[in-house]
Every structure is written in C-alpha cells, then in structure tokens.
Amino acid sequence: MEKLTKVSFSNLDKILFPKLQVTKAQFIEYYIKMAPRMLPFLKDRPLVLTRYPEGVAEKGFYAKNAPEGMPSWVRTVRLYSHSAKRNVNYIICNDLDTLIWLANLAAVEIHMPLSRVPDREKPDFAFFDVDPEPPCTFSDATEVALLVKEKLDKLGLTGYVKTSGKKGLHVLVPVVPEYTFAETRNFVHAVGIQLMKESSVVVSEFKDTKKPGKVFVDYTQNSHGRTMACPYSLRVSEEAPVSMPLDWADLKKSIKPSEFTIQSVPSTRKEPWKDIFGHRQKLEAKNLGKETAKNP
Amino acid sequence: MEKKPQKTRKEQVLEEKHPQKAEEAEKQKRAPSKRPMWSGSIAIGLINVPIKLYPIIYDRGVAFHFLHKPDNAPLQYQKVCTKDGKVVPWPEVVKGYEVTKNQYVIFGKEELDAVKPESDRRIRIDKFIDYLSVDPVYFYSSYALMPDKSGDAYGLLLQALEKMGKAGVGRITLRTKEYPALVHAYKGALVLTTMRYGYDVVDPSGFEELGELKAPKENELELALKIVNDLSGEFDISEYKDTYRAKVEDLIKKKLKGETITVEKPPKEEVKGLMAALQETLKQLEKK
Numbered sequence: 001m002e003k004l005t006k007v008s009f010s011n012l013d014k015i016l017f018p019k020l021q022v023t024k025a026q027f028i029e030y031y032i033k034m035a036p037r038m039l040p041f042l043k044d045r046p047l048v049l050t051r052y053p054e055g056v057a058e059k060g061f062y063a064k065n066a067p068e069g070m071p072s073w074v075r076t077v078r079l080y081s082h083s084a085k086r087n088v089n090y091i092i093c094n095d096l097d098t099l100i101w102l103a104n105l106a107a108v109e110i111h112m113p114l115s116r117v118p119d120r121e122k123p124d125f126a127f128f129d130v131d132p133e134p135p136c137t138f139s140d141a142t143e144v145a146l147l148v149k150e151k152l153d154k155l156g157l158t159g160y161v162k163t164s165g166k167k168g169l170h171v172l173v174p175v176v177p178e179y180t181f182a183e184t185r186n187f188v189h190a191v192g193i194q195l196m197k198e199s200s201v202v203v204s205e206f207k208d209t210k211k212p213g214k215v216f217v218d219y220t221q222n223s224h225g226r227t228m229a230c231p232y233s234l235r236v237s238e239e240a241p242v243s244m245p246l247d248w249a250d251l252k253k254s255i256k257p258s259e260f261t262i263q264s265v266p267s268t269r270k271e272p273w274k275d276i277f278g279h280r281q282k283l284e285a286k287n288l289g290k291e292t293a294k295n296p
Numbered sequence: 297m298e299k300k301p302q303k304t305r306k307e308q309v310l311e312e313k314h315p316q317k318a319e320e321a322e323k324q325k326r327a328p329s330k331r332p333m334w335s336g337s338i339a340i341g342l343i344n345v346p347i348k349l350y351p352i353i354y355d356r357g358v359a360f361h362f363l364h365k366p367d368n369a370p371l372q373y374q375k376v377c378t379k380d381g382k383v384v385p386w387p388e389v390v391k392g393y394e395v396t397k398n399q400y401v402i403f404g405k406e407e408l409d410a411v412k413p414e415s416d417r418r419i420r421i422d423k424f425i426d427y428l429s430v431d432p433v434y435f436y437s438s439y440a441l442m443p444d445k446s447g448d449a450y451g452l453l454l455q456a457l458e459k460m461g462k463a464g465v466g467r468i469t470l471r472t473k474e475y476p477a478l479v480h481a482y483k484g485a486l487v488l489t490t491m492r493y494g495y496d497v498v499d500p501s502g503f504e505e506l507g508e509l510k511a512p513k514e515n516e517l518e519l520a521l522k523i524v525n526d527l528s529g530e531f532d533i534s535e536y537k538d539t540y541r542a543k544v545e546d547l548i549k550k551k552l553k554g555e556t557i558t559v560e561k562p563p564k565e566e567v568k569g570l571m572a573a574l575q576e577t578l579k580q581l582e583k584k
Contacts, residue, residue: 004574012566025566032573036580096581100574259519267526 006073007100016055016106019238022262024106027234031103033266034232035096040277041231042099044116046077046090048227049107056108056236066091067105074098077117082225092117108236111227114184119177120224124280126184127228128171128191129164129218136201136215138167138257144195144202144215145169149248151191157281160273163257165235165243170228176280181223187283188219231273234262245273328352328440335444336417338453338479338486340464345453346444347419349488353437358544412472419479419488421464427480428461434491436475441486450486457481 012025031038052060066076066089074091075098081088093099093110102110114123128148132141145161148171152159159171175184192204195217203214221228229235229243244260247270332348362371375384391408392400419441443450457463463480468490475490500506512520 004571004578009567009570012570023566025570029570029573032570032577035577039581096574096577256515258515259522264519264523264526267523269526 005100006071006097007104009104011053014053014055016052016108017238017240017262018055018057020240020261020263022240024104027106027108027262028100028103030234030262030266031099032096035099037271038110038230038232039094039096039099042093042110042112044092044094045112046079046117046120047093047102048111048113049091049102049105050109050111050236051106052108052236053106056238056240060106060108060236063105063107064088064090071101074101079117079120108234110230110233112230113225113227114222115177115181115224121180122177123179123181123184123222124175124177125228126173126175126188126283127221128159128173128188129168129216129221129228130171131164131168131209131216131218133210133212133214133216135213138169139254140201140215141167141169142251142254144199144217145171145251146248147195147199147202148191148217151194155191155284157283158279160245160276161248161251162231162243162245162273163241163255163260165229165233165241165257165260166237167257169251170243172276173283174276174280176282179283183283185219185222188217188222192217192219232265245271247272332442333439334415334417336419337444338419338421338441338464340421340453343449345449346446347441347450347486348444350440350442352440352487356541358541358548413469413474415469415471419464419466419468419477421466421479423465424457424460424462425465426461427457427463427478430463430465430478430491433497434476434494436490436492438482438487438489441479441488453479454481454484454486457486 009025009028012023012028014024016022016024016027049063050060051063052058054060064081064084066074075094076089077092078087078089080086091098091102093102113120114125114127115121116124128145130141130145130148132138132144149159149161152171152173157173159173162170162172164170179187189204192202195202196204201213201215202217203209203211204217204219206220208214209216209218220226231243231245233243235241235243239258240262241257242260242262242265244257244265246255250272329350329352332350335346335348338345338347363369364371375389376382377384391403391405393403394400441450457479458481463478465476465478468475468477468488470490476493477491478489480487480489
C-alpha cells in the first residue's frame with residue numbers, strides 16, 4: 001500500500017473513551033479529520049500535551065518535553081520553561097504527520113501558547129478565559145461572553161468565541177504580534193474590570209477566582225508560558241468533548257457545550273474561525289493603560 | 297490428463313478478462329445477457345403480459361479450486377459410505393430425512409419429484425402494493441423481465457407501476473422452487489425480485505436486548521438527529537467496492553505475467569478507516 005503517513009500506529013484497538021467505546025483508531029481518525037482546521041493554529045507554537053495512553057478513565061500525564069526515541073522528522077524547539085525551571089524540548093506541530101504522531105501518543109488535549117516561535121514574547125491573541133464558578137453554569141458564562149463581545153464591538157474589535165470544552169468559554173482577539181504579554185494582559189484586565197462594574201456576576205480580580213456564583217473573566221492567561229486548549233482539541237472527560245469555535249449568533253441560541261464531541265464535530269461544515277488570521281487587529285494605546293497595576 | 301488444456305484455456309480467459317483497460321473489462325462483464333433463462337408471462341387475472349426472464353444479479357467472488365500440492369492436480373469430491381469406507385455410485389444413493397439422531401425417513405428420487413412444483417413459466421400477480429412498503433430483509437434475487445413478442449402490454453404495465461410507485465406481488469416457480477415475488481419498475485424496465493418466506497426471517501423485535509433499551513433524553517436525541525442530518529447524502533452504490541476481490545485479481549494478473557509476489561501483511565480493519573480519512577485530509581490540505 002502507498003504510504004500516506006510516516007507514523008506507524010500502535011494499540012489501535014485500545015479503548016480511550018470507555019463510556020463512548022471510542023477506540024484509539026477512532027481517536028486518531030478524529031485528529032486526522034480535523035487537521036486541516038487545526039494546523040493553522042498549531043503552526044510554530046511550542047505545544048503542551050495531556051496524554052492518556054491507558055484511556056481517560058485512567059491516570060494521564062502532562063507532557064511538555066518531547067518523548068525519548070521520537071522519530072527524527074518531528075520538529076522540536078529547545079526553550080527555557082519558567083515553570084519547570086529548566087530547558088525543555090517542546091514539540092512543534094507544523095504538519096499532518098506530526099499531528100497524527102501526537103494522536104498516536106494518545107495526546108488527548110493539545111494546548112498551545114498565545115505566541116509563536118521565534119518571537120515568543122509577542123502574542124498574536126488577546127485571550128479572555130470566561131470561567132463560571134458553581135452554582136454559575138455555562139449559560140452564565142454565555143451571558144458574560146456576550147458582554148465581552150459587546151465591549152469589544154464598542155472598541156471596534158472583532159472577538160472570536162469557542163467553548164473551552166469544559167464549563168467555560170474562550171474569547172480571543174487576534175492581534176498583530178506587536179504587543180507584549182503585559183500589554184495584552186492589561187487590555188483584557190481593563191475590559192474585565194469594566195464588565196465587573198456593569199454586571200454583578202462578573203469578577204476580574206485574581207483573588208476572586210473561586211468566588212461561588214461568579215463568572216471569572218481571567219486575564220492572567222495572557223502570560224508567557226501559559227497555554228490554551230487549541231481550537232478543536234479534545235478535552236479529558238468521558239464524553240470526549242471538543243473545544244469548539246462558534247458563531248456568535250449560534251452562541252445566542254443557547255448552545256450546550258456537550259453538543260460538541262469527538263462524534264459530532266467531524267461532520268460539522270461550519271468554520272466560524274476561518275478568517276481569524278486575516279483579521280489581526282491593533283489595540284489602541286489607551287486600552288493598554290497602566291490603571292490595572294494588580295498583576296498576579 | 298484432460299484437465300491440462302482446460303487449465304490453460306482458463307488462463308487465456310483470465311488474460312482476456314484482465315487487459316490493461318480494466319474498466320472496459322468491468323463494463324463487458326456487466327453487459328446484459330443475450331440469452332433469456334426462459335420465456336413466459338406475467339399473469340394478472342386474465343391478462344397475460346408475455347415476457348422473457350434474464351439474470352441480472354452476479355455475485356462475483358473470486359473462485360479458487362483445490363489442487364494437490366505436489367502435482368497441482370485438481371481435487372475431486374467423492375461420496376464415501378461411513379460404514380465400509382467405500383465410494384458409493386449414484387444409483388445406490390437415496391435421500392434420508394433425519395427424524396431424530398441416526399433415525400431416517402427414506403425417500404427415493406421419484407417420490408420427491410412427484411410433489412415438486414413445476415415451473416409453468418408464469419408469474420402470478422395477486423395484488424399491487426406500495427413498492428417501498430416491502431422491507432429488503434425479504435429480498436432474495438432479481439431478474440430483468442423483457443417484453444416478448446408484442447411489447448404493448450409490457451409498456452403499459454411498466455408505465456403504470458412507475459407512475460404509481462406500486463409493485464405487483466405474487467408467486468413464481470423458478471426451476472423447482474416456488475418463491476413469493478415482486479414485479480416492479482427499475483431503471484425503465486420491469487424487474488422481478490424473488491423473496492424469502494415470512495417464516496424464514498426472524499422478527500428482530502423478539503430479541504431481549506431491545507427490552508433493556510432506555511428512552512434517550514431529549515437533548516441526546518436532538519444531537520443524534522443532528523449527526524444523522526449532517527451526514528445525510530444521496531445513495532450511490534458505486535461508492536462501495538470489494539477491495540479484497542480487486543487485490544486478488546491484481547495478484548492473479550501479476551502471477552500470469554510471471555511477476556513474483558511479495559506477501560504484504562494486510563492492514564487491519566482499523567488502519568483502513570484511518571487511511572481513508574488520511575486520503576481525504578491530504579486532498580483537503582492540497583487544496584489550501
């Protein structure tokens with residue numbers, strides 16, 4: 001047979017999602033099918049993975065360092081990790097084969113930083129992590145995400161929304177890679193503070209993160225070394241949910257995050273984020289202001 | 297010894313069947329048969345529609361013969377008596393129906409022949425029904441019905457069935473077996489489809505597993521409907537191919553040309569699914 005990939009598959013009949021009886025073969029098939037939509041996001045970003053070789057019902061592990069004995073064609077970049085306090089060989093996934101290889105490693109979640117190599121200090125997204133704290137639910141997060149959109153619209157900025165794949169929502173503003181993380185963080189924080197003043201459900205201070213019945217608009221993710229679930233990445237949960245890019249209009253129609261799974265997503269035709277990289281925006285200087293001095 | 301020239305003729309046939317233009321050969325194989333199986337009529341009450349019956353279903357697997365490894369001679373089957381181990385000639389064979397273990401009711405050939413239905417070359421239509429109301433679990437095989445002598449009655453029946461989406465249901469005896477049968481319109485022709493008897497098909501609603509099914513939640517059902525909707529398309533039988541047969545035929549072609557064959561471990565079923573997805577993705581990435 002003609003060789004379509006450099007990857008040699010292993011343990012294809014292993015069940016990775018026991019509740020849905022999804023095998024590793026089906027899991028890899030998901031990432032193969034989603035590759036055309038995912039690769040533009042992954043390009044040149046040092047990745048962080050969560051791997052579940054025994055399936056999501058068993059213990060998995062967090063992986064930054066590329067594994068020993070990996071194929072020579074996998075591209076890595078050696079960078080200093082502040083959290084690990086040492087140099088780490090990060091995997092770069094710029095092609096289909098690498099994505100398939102990651103899937104074969106049972107990398108259920110693929111997390112990406114908000115900046116690319118070599119200019120790691122210049123993010124190309126400003127990131128609002130909208131995270132509801134129980135008893136707040138996804139529908140509260142939806143309301144808050146729509147408030148974020150309203151604010152962005154007023155500032156003349158286009159935001160893009162996706163489910164986190166868990167309880168919350170992610171709103172991203174693609175930006176020209178000219179700003180520092182401190183600047184995008186200040187921008188997101190400033191918007192969060194504004195919303196907090198206008199809505200009783202929003203909190204945007206780090207100390208309030210775990211306040212019950214609130215929705216935290218998290219600005220702290222806009223930092224060097226922090227990562228976000230890649231659009232269309234699966235999340236670790238027995239229902240095999242997907243971090244799903246959405247149309248704002250669809251979000252208003254009371255979407256449930258559980259609709260988007262390994263089983264339903266590959267057949268969706270909509271690509272609401274398709275034009276995102278043609279839409280890198282400038283943030284106005286006044287929005288990067290220093291009024292938000294309280295960093296974590 | 298006589299078998300030898302026969303074998304080379306088979307080889308020739310195979311070569312003829314597999315020229316470089318494999319597609320053309322495909323088409324040739326599917327060309328309508330020139331010789332009818334029989335001529336008869338469709339009987340609807342007192343009306344007779346003269347027809348000729350042609351085969352249209354060919355279950356084409358790859359046929360292999362068993363040979364004796366040391367000399368490649370074809371093997372022959374023989375009936376051997378389990379008591380004395382001797383080969384039994386045909387005149388000494390009778391049919392036995394096993395009542396209980398090792399207890400038989402014996403029949404001679406004439407006794408069974410006397411009750412066998414005889415084909416009167418007539419398709420008797422009892423009534424007309426909605427064609428789509430017949431579940432395919434009953435379908436057995438299909439034959440083309442072509443007009444014989446005058447085509448007037450044939451044309452009328454065909455048009456009427458096409459217009460109304462109806463099929464005639466009735467009986468036919470083919471060789472010595474009687475079947476329930478449908479006469480329906482398919483691709484501008486009348487087609488006869490023989491069917492199984494109701495008592496030869498198990499009613500699946502009797503399976504215990506169905507009693508254990510939980511009613512799905514409404515949101516789950518919505519999601520299921522959405523998945524089905526997203527994957528909906530037109531039925532196209534040409535999307536399905538017997539890859540095993542194609543591979544074996546390819547190997548036969550190579551063997552005939554004297555090429556050596558390295559046996560590749562066949563990819564597992566799971567890998568096949570992945571390769572199909574890969575091909576699709578590679579196509580999409582190329583477009584970008």
